[in-house]
Amino acid sequence: MAEAQTKMQVSDEVAIRISNMNKWYGTFHVLRDINMTVNRGERIVICGPSGSGKSTLIRCINRLEEHQQGDIVVDGTELTSDLKNIDKVRSEVGMVFQHFNLFPHLTILENCTLAPIWVRKIPKREAEEIAMHFLTKVKIPEQANKYPGQLSGGQQQRVAIARSLCMKPRIMLFDEPTSALDPEMIKEVLDTMIALAEDGMTMICVTHEMGFAQAVANRVIFMDQGQIVEQNEPKEFFNNPKSDRTKLFLSQILGH
Amino acid sequence: MSDTHAETAFVRTEMLAPALPPVTERGAIKWLRENLFAGWLNTALTLASLLVVVMLLAKILPWWLNGVWNATSLGECRTIAGPEGGACWAVIKARWHQYIFGFYPQDAYWRPILAFALLFVALAPVLYYGLRSGAKLIGVVGVLTVISLALLDHDIVHVIVIAGLMAGLFAISWVAPKRLVYVTILYPFLAFWLLWGGSIWKPVATMLGFGIMVLVYRLVQPRLGVVMATAIGFVAACIYWLFVQGLVTNALAGLPPSLLPVNSDQFGGFLLAFVIGVTAIICSLPIGILLALGRRSDMLLIKTLSVGFIEFIRGVPLITMLFTASLLLQYFLPPQTNFDLILRVVILVTLFAAAYIAEVIRGGLAALPRGQYEAADALGLDYWQAQRLIVMPQALKISIPGIVSTFIGLFKDTTLVSFVGLLDPLRGVTQIVRADINWKGIYWEPYIFVGVIFFLICFSMSRYSMYLEQKLKTDHR
Numbered sequence: 001m002a003e004a005q006t007k008m009q010v011s012d013e014v015a016i017r018i019s020n021m022n023k024w025y026g027t028f029h030v031l032r033d034i035n036m037t038v039n040r041g042e043r044i045v046i047c048g049p050s051g052s053g054k055s056t057l058i059r060c061i062n063r064l065e066e067h068q069q070g071d072i073v074v075d076g077t078e079l080t081s082d083l084k085n086i087d088k089v090r091s092e093v094g095m096v097f098q099h100f101n102l103f104p105h106l107t108i109l110e111n112c113t114l115a116p117i118w119v120r121k122i123p124k125r126e127a128e129e130i131a132m133h134f135l136t137k138v139k140i141p142e143q144a145n146k147y148p149g150q151l152s153g154g155q156q157q158r159v160a161i162a163r164s165l166c167m168k169p170r171i172m173l174f175d176e177p178t179s180a181l182d183p184e185m186i187k188e189v190l191d192t193m194i195a196l197a198e199d200g201m202t203m204i205c206v207t208h209e210m211g212f213a214q215a216v217a218n219r220v221i222f223m224d225q226g227q228i229v230e231q232n233e234p235k236e237f238f239n240n241p242k243s244d245r246t247k248l249f250l251s252q253i254l255g256h
Numbered sequence: 257m258s259d260t261h262a263e264t265a266f267v268r269t270e271m272l273a274p275a276l277p278p279v280t281e282r283g284a285i286k287w288l289r290e291n292l293f294a295g296w297l298n299t300a301l302t303l304a305s306l307l308v309v310v311m312l313l314a315k316i317l318p319w320w321l322n323g324v325w326n327a328t329s330l331g332e333c334r335t336i337a338g339p340e341g342g343a344c345w346a347v348i349k350a351r352w353h354q355y356i357f358g359f360y361p362q363d364a365y366w367r368p369i370l371a372f373a374l375l376f377v378a379l380a381p382v383l384y385y386g387l388r389s390g391a392k393l394i395g396v397v398g399v400l401t402v403i404s405l406a407l408l409d410h411d412i413v414h415v416i417v418i419a420g421l422m423a424g425l426f427a428i429s430w431v432a433p434k435r436l437v438y439v440t441i442l443y444p445f446l447a448f449w450l451l452w453g454g455s456i457w458k459p460v461a462t463m464l465g466f467g468i469m470v471l472v473y474r475l476v477q478p479r480l481g482v483v484m485a486t487a488i489g490f491v492a493a494c495i496y497w498l499f500v501q502g503l504v505t506n507a508l509a510g511l512p513p514s515l516l517p518v519n520s521d522q523f524g525g526f527l528l529a530f531v532i533g534v535t536a537i538i539c540s541l542p543i544g545i546l547l548a549l550g551r552r553s554d555m556l557l558i559k560t561l562s563v564g565f566i567e568f569i570r571g572v573p574l575i576t577m578l579f580t581a582s583l584l585l586q587y588f589l590p591p592q593t594n595f596d597l598i599l600r601v602v603i604l605v606t607l608f609a610a611a612y613i614a615e616v617i618r619g620g621l622a623a624l625p626r627g628q629y630e631a632a633d634a635l636g637l638d639y640w641q642a643q644r645l646i647v648m649p650q651a652l653k654i655s656i657p658g659i660v661s662t663f664i665g666l667f668k669d670t671t672l673v674s675f676v677g678l679l680d681p682l683r684g685v686t687q688i689v690r691a692d693i694n695w696k697g698i699y700w701e702p703y704i705f706v707g708v709i710f711f712l713i714c715f716s717m718s719r720y721s722m723y724l725e726q727k728l729k730t731d732h733r
Binding site: 164 | 627728
């Protein structure tokens with residue numbers, strides 16, 4: 001465990017800085033004055049009730065959603081309407097979705113090699129080697145030539161993680177990666193994510209898996225009504241929550 | 257007590273072998289019972305339908321089977337068939353070449369035949385990319401071509417040269433099916449030259465325009481992006497076509513090789529239907545895709561133009577467009593550009609089909625989950641990469657039935673060109689045949705002949721679309 005902890009060192013280098021960020025859907029104020037800094041190697045879990053803006057927040061980090069006010073700087077690149085910057089950030093930031101979003105018309109291997117070949121311009125042979133490396137890492141190399149529709153939910157989500165890793169991202173975003181899975185498949189996906197955390201990946205996870213938060217997170221962020229209500233180390237956050245809203249939320253999800 | 261115990265506990269000592277279902281539950285009897293005689297209403301309907309079929313056949317079959325194949329006029333047909341009457345297929349035998357070729361010169365029949373055969377060679381890599389099925393198709397087409405040439409063409413040199421050519425193409429498609437893509441690229445120009453004849457340098461000079469487009473695109477694309485590069489390339493090619501190409505063509509016009517020129521008004525029958533139908537089908541798909549994307553675009557100008565175009569074209573009957581092609585289009589073009597009537601009709605039929613295709617594809621695009629776009633974005637693919645690699649393969653697959661039925665409709669609509677004086681197989685040629693004093697008064701036979709050929713073509717398109725759907729089915733739902 002001590003060894004794992006040293007591997008999971010957090011550096012002082014800033015990976016993501018969000019300052020005074022606001023976002024509206026029409027006139028609805030979804031994200032309100034978000035300030036947040038993520039250092040390289042940090043593992044952050046964002047939790048909160050549904051509709052609190054957690055998914056919207058991480059989708060702003062690779063600009064799947066546009067913010068209207070404030071700054072988001074990812075890896076030294078500021079996100080503006082400049083398409084070049086957006087593409088640069090997106091190729092550095094991997095994302096895993098709740099519903100996997102694998103490409104159903106491509107095999108598992110093709111799903112994993114597509115972006116490296118077309119975005120990174122890596123030769124096909126090399127891209128396939130990288131893909132097999134990561135498919136082995138998520139423990140499904142034998143499924144490489146099947147189509148997504150032939151795999152179970154847990155397997156599909158692990159493919160989705162491998163697909164993101166093939167781009168060699170410096171940051172990984174997880175948008176409720178286990179919410180659409182059957183209970184017995186959640187563990188295989190969480191194990192993959194824990195292994196990734198031990199390798200020192202910078203991760204931001206929106207999740208309700210509090211066990212995962214306690215095991216790997218450096219910091220837990222609690223959001224409600226579009227704002228950050230409380231953030232702390234996991235031990236403090238779970239044992240000694242400060243705000244009443246957090247206490248209520250925790251009692252509801254841990255209560256039974 | 258012991259009795260109850262015996263009922264709860266049970267041990268099988270011997271395993272049962274699998275048995276067949278009862279006689280009434282298997283094979284033809286089961287099928288008949290379930291489909292034709294399930295209940296009294298069902299049985300009554302089956303018997304009534306049988307009666308209708310028998311009565312129809314009793315009426316039609318004698319007429320059909322008593323048909324006369326050898327006669328020189330309708331009157332002779334009637335005399336031979338006698339009082340019970342019969343079909344006069346002799347008219348087809350006498351005039352079939354007009355149904356197929358119109359007034360195309362008889363000595364040059366090998367040209368449309370070769371162009372038709374090469375169409376399949378050009379389509380093989382598109383329909384069956386990299387598969388041996390393409391080679392089989394080319395083999396069958398090659399054999400049929402040589403047979404029909406041997407029957408139709410009196411010049412044995414043509415037959416031998418074309419047989420050699422088809423054998424060579426078959427060999428290429430067997431060894432390296434992907435190489436045939438070059439035939440596909442050259443085909444439009446080759447087909448134009450074969451069909452209309454004249455100097456080969458005219459299509460070559462036209463081809464040069466596309467070369468210029470590609471060259472300009474290659475030069476500009478790294479600096480200005482895909483859209484601007486395409487636009488500038490297109491403009492450059494248009495400038496070349498309008499102002500330079502005429503000079504090039506004139507300078508090279510005298511040089512061999514050249515074929516006997518054939519005028520557009522000599523085209524007719526299924527040759528005409530194919531020229532219009534195939535060109536419009538092939539050109540309308542890419543235009544339709546662009547229009548569908550334009551309609552979903554965030555850019556206001558592109559969106560408005562696409563919506564305006566689609567709604568305008570769909571709101572106007574095809575015949576109006578054809579009249580526009582034959583009368584009005586001439587006014588909008590620069591003076592001295594003498595646009596061929598068939599070419600004008602092809603352009604407008606293409607635009608007409610493209611508007612419908614665009615709406616069919618838009619349906620396919622709307623059926624794609626948003627997550628697919630997001631995943632493509634999140635991986636850093638740019639717009640055109642995402643469209644080409646993720647969105648279009650899936651959207652087109654969903655739209656296959658709609659696209660093919662639009663194509664089938666388009667192919668049948670080519671008969672409407674008779675309204676602008678072109679010789680379509682259904683009305684144009686049949687009118688000419690019926691105007692002949694020998695065949696005056698004939699009615700059913702020509703229409704049945706044309707209808708059967710249309711059916712065969714449309715039915716094979718439909719079967720191909722089913723094959724494609726099956727082949728592309730990867731979702732395993």
